[in-house]
Amino acid sequence: MAVKRIFNSAGQFQANVENANMDVSSMPVKLGMTYPVTIADDFNDGVKDPLWKEVPQGETAFEQLFNVAALNRFFEANGISHAQAFTYARAKNVTRVTLPLRRFGTFVSGENLLVEIRTATAYSLPTSTILGTSQPVAASSVPTTEGAVNFTFSTPVALQANIPYAIVLRATWASHSYPNVIQWGAQMTSPLSPYSSGRPSYYHSGTSTWNYIWELVGMDLKDLIDFHFQLWGTSPPGTADPPETGGYLEFDYPSETSPKNIETVRNSALNSMECETRFLFNRYGAAATPSSAKWGFGILQANPIPATLPIANKNAILLWELLISTSPGNSTVYFTPVVAAAGGQEWTWNGSIWVAFNRASPTLLFPVNTVSMAFTLYVTQGELGTVSFKLIKNDDPAQVVMQTTDSPVVRTLSGSKFLDIGNSDQMFASKFRFDYFKLAGTAVEADTGHVTLRHVFQQKHNVTGFTLDRTLPAPGSRVNVRVRAGDTLAELQGKSFGDPVTTATAGSKETGQLSLPASYIFETQLEFIKASPGPTLNSFDFPSAMAAVDDDLPIILSLDEAGPGLVMATSSEEGLVETANTKKLVDGDAASQWGSLNASDASPVTLQLTFISPSGGNELRNVDAVILRNTNLKSLRMFVGGTTLFDGEILDDDVIIPFAPQSTPVMQIEARTTKTANQNKKIGEVYCGRLLAVLPGFDKYEPRRMLTASGEFRTLGGKLISFRGKNKYSARWTVSLIEQLDKDALEKIFTDNPVITFWPEPKYRPRDLFDAAWRLEALPFPYTDVVKDSGHTIDCEMEEI
Numbered sequence: 077m078a079v080k081r082i083f084n085s086a087g088q089f090q091a092n093v094e095n096a097n098m099d100v101s102s103m104p105v106k107l108g109m110t111y112p113v114t115i116a117d118d119f120n121d122g123v124k125d126p127l128w129k130e131v132p133q134g135e136t137a138f139e140q141l142f143n144v145a146a147l148n149r150f151f152e153a154n155g156i157s158h159a160q161a162f163t164y165a166r167a168k169n170v171t172r173v174t175l176p177l178r179r180f181g182t183f184v185s186g187e188n189l190l191v192e193i194r195t196a197t198a199y200s201l202p203t204s205t206i207l208g209t210s211q212p213v214a215a216s217s218v219p220t221t222e223g224a225v226n227f228t229f230s231t232p233v234a235l236q237a238n239i240p241y242a243i244v245l246r247a248t249w250a251s252h253s254y255p256n257v258i259q260w261g262a263q264m265t266s267p268l269s270p271y272s273s274g275r276p277s278y279y280h281s282g283t284s285t286w287n288y289i290w291e292l293v294g295m296d297l298k299d300l301i302d303f304h305f306q307l308w309g310t311s312p313p314g315t316a317d318p319p320e321t322g323g324y325l326e327f328d329y330p331s332e333t334s335p336k337n338i339e340t341v342r343n344s345a346l347n348s349m350e351c352e353t354r355f356l357f358n359r360y361g362a363a364a365t366p367s368s369a370k371w372g373f374g375i376l377q378a379n380p381i382p383a384t385l386p387i388a389n390k391n392a393i394l395l396w397e398l399l400i401s402t403s404p405g406n407s408t409v410y411f412t413p414v415v416a417a418a419g420g421q422e423w424t425w426n427g428s429i430w431v432a433f434n435r436a437s438p439t440l441l442f443p444v445n446t447v448s449m450a451f452t453l454y455v456t457q458g459e460l461g462t463v464s465f466k467l468i469k470n471d472d473p474a475q476v477v478m479q480t481t482d483s484p485v486v487r488t489l490s491g492s493k494f495l496d497i498g499n500s501d502q503m504f505a506s507k508f509r510f511d512y513f514k515l516a517g518t519a520v521e522a523d524t525g526h527v528t529l530r531h532v533f534q535q536k537h538n539v540t541g542f543t544l545d546r547t548l549p550a551p552g553s554r555v556n557v558r559v560r561a562g563d564t565l566a567e568l569q570g571k572s573f574g575d576p577v578t579t580a581t582a583g584s585k586e587t588g589q590l591s592l593p594a595s596y597i598f599e600t601q602l603e604f605i606k607a608s609p610g611p612t613l614n615s616f617d618f619p620s621a622m623a624a625v626d627d628d629l630p631i632i633l634s635l636d637e638a639g640p641g642l643v644m645a646t647s648s649e650e651g652l653v654e655t656a657n658t659k660k661l662v663d664g665d666a667a668s669q670w671g672s673l674n675a676s677d678a679s680p681v682t683l684q685l686t687f688i689s690p691s692g693g694n695e696l697r698n699v700d701a702v703i704l705r706n707t708n709l710k711s712l713r714m715f716v717g718g719t720t721l722f723d724g725e726i727l728d729d730d731v732i733i734p735f736a737p738q739s740t741p742v743m744q745i746e747a748r749t750t751k752t753a754n755q756n757k758k759i760g761e762v763y764c765g766r767l768l769a770v771l772p773g774f775d776k777y778e779p780r781r782m783l784t785a786s787g788e789f790r791t792l793g794g795k796l797i798s799f800r801g802k803n804k805y806s807a808r809w810t811v812s813l814i815e816q817l818d819k820d821a822l823e824k825i826f827t828d829n830p831v832i833t834f835w836p837e838p839k840y841r842p843r844d845l846f847d848a849a850w851r852l853e854a855l856p857f858p859y860t861d862v863v864k865d866s867g868h869t870i871d872c873e874m875e876e877i
Contacts, residue, residue, distance in 0.1 A: 078620060078731075079727065080726070081531070082616075083529065083615060084614065089527060091529075092529055094528035094601075098459070098525040098527045101459070107524075109519040109520065109522070110522065111347045111516035111519055115514055116514065119323055119510070120323050122321075123320065127343045128341075135171050137307065137308050144176050144261070146263050150259035153189065153259070154250065154251045155246065156244065157245045157246060157260070158303065159245070159276065159303075161201070161275050161276075162242070163238055163241070164238075164273075168310070168312075170232060170307055172226055172229065173191045173305060174224050174225065174227070174306035175191070175224075176224060176261040178220060179218035181252075183215035190210050190248075191227035191244065191245060192209050193233045195239075196240040196242040200240060200275035202286050207233045209229075212248070232310070243303075262289075262304065264301045275299060318497075322509075324509035326508075327497070329505065332363055332404075333504065339498045339499050341376075341385065342513075346492070346494060346515055347516040350463075353514070354450060354451070356509040357400075357449055357506065364402070366401070372397045373496060373498065375396055376494055376496045377494070381491075390496065394422075396455065396483075397414050397496075398411060402503070402506055409446060411442045415483040425478070430484055450471055450511075451468070452467070452471065464479075464482050466479045495513065521609060523605075526604065528600065529616075533597070533734065536563075538592075539561070539598050539620050542618040543588075545584050549611070553606055553609070553611040554604075555605075555613060556577075557579070557586075557588055559577065559590055560573050560574070564597070565597065568599060573599075577589075600618070627839075629838075630774065630835065632769040632834060633767055634832065636847055637764040638765075639662065639664060641688070642688060646683070647681055649672060649681050658670060669759060670758065675756045680748040699738055700735060700736065700765075701734045702745075703835075705842070707726070708752070714746075716742065745762070765833060769821065772811055776810040777836065804876040808872070809872050811869070813869075819870065822870060833847050834847075834874060849877055851873045854868060
């Protein structure tokens, strides 16, 4: 009376007691892949890797000294007039120059102004090399009150980083005098000039030389003046924000109030969600706008990797991120790890457990008081698709800011995983410089691995063999099976697994035979050995049977909870009402079979037994075993709500399926296939109850059929027990040499259960199951009682009710 326990779903292998180098996240089970994190970029070569995608840069003012209200010096433009030298730390393409100019008097058509971009000497004086000339601006269009005048370049002027250049203002007229003049505004400040990256100069036409502009202070000439200007332009590919500079990838947010988006993604598909990075945080001003759980970096997944930045739907494709918040007023920075699980549910770590993340109103945790500090983040991927975070500060492993346990399983989306940094523009007066990124490289399959499954039974069971269905893609790849058994966990763990079990192969399947004592606990170790590539396992199963049934020992069960009047039987085919067909499941007659309406193995039928109270409502019943009699089922699943009690196949027409005790108002059976394929599914009778005792075997057994007419009153031990039907079972039996503990247990069962279900010969007469009243008596035998420890004798009389 064996059942076959089948393991063919990822969840079954995930419920293991040991996993070494195995991937059990989905079927088939296989050797685990490792994704070594290697340096993706250390930013030390000074050239930005083209894999870093940038936010498309429009024309922006990238360098300036421009404040009309601060102008306090003005210089007239005639011919080649004046210049302002400058340098900029990054390469740019100049598209426009804005100068503060003012006009007096009138100018005629053809009198124009132009701006040239020239190279400059190391001493901030223009050279004769003209890199670009703007389109002309009519002098008559210059405002009469100092204001911005734009000079546009038809072809952008390319500037290199940290090279001196000069803005040269030219007039098409050789000379004008008051009242018809154009003036360029400048500013004098003391003790230093207002602009530190270049100097102003004027052109001396008589000598054709450029000369510095000085401010006379007393008897001294001092460098205190600079022309005001704005340089507008775009960044060449690979030089836009964020720049690679000084060995870092730099995200600089200098403004205290203005949002700035400098998002970048690494356009490279990742093999896992692991990441390691070191970054330096710096804060500018204490009056800056706080940033609250908006800015961060993490791993996203999309198909394809987005080509346009910023990413508008970042949260919809998020796997994990580290959000960084700032509170400039108290010099505090906060860190918030976030993962997205199935269904898009977001979770964060509260210091103890993972909790639901409220993006609209985040709680800021893990504060660090600093205006400048180095942090290192480690994100590790778990075997089931979880991640864990560890953040340290000051390059000291002992200074742990945050460390999580494994997160909820991160969702899997279609497409490629990739790194994203700085999707939000909500960061102010802060700078982040990333020192390096280590990301998952090429996958490497483990050479060997194993997964260990533990099977715990409530009664002793016999396990005599197994079958595994595997794929061996390369000669030499194999799956070894080792099994050990014991009655207690300590006994089990004290035994070794021994050598692999010898198997016989037929196609993709291997079968092995076992010779193990009947036990409560079995452990199976499945060892995978790779010959590149490694083996995969599609399913594993083993037959098991209660030792008591194999030995045909009498079994005492609690009174059937699925008897007539105690339960309502329904099926998914016939609806939530009991029918004449479904009543056959619980009518007490194993010969009368319930039958499904369909005969297809592809169409399972779910049966539900709802336990009924005397008042007609649902009622909790305690059960730890189901007996199916006279059934043609092969594959079935037995469950209570979300708890699966059995999932596998039954090998006989009559079977007992024990499981861990349940207190439940319903029992559900999903009937899937039949022993002969595609027959109507049938069950003669269902028993639900508790296994109370297994007797050691009869010393004397006298069963009888009471061939009486129906309608008689019956007595047992002088007590009226039933209003009898006809042809009922009765018996007398005796067992001896019972130990004291077993005798006491049996007497307690008798005391607590005046009516039971009796299964006298479960192996040879499996359908003889009787609901009976009983009378139990312990017979004293002075010699055995006194001399022997196991010398008690029990005599019993039973009458079927």
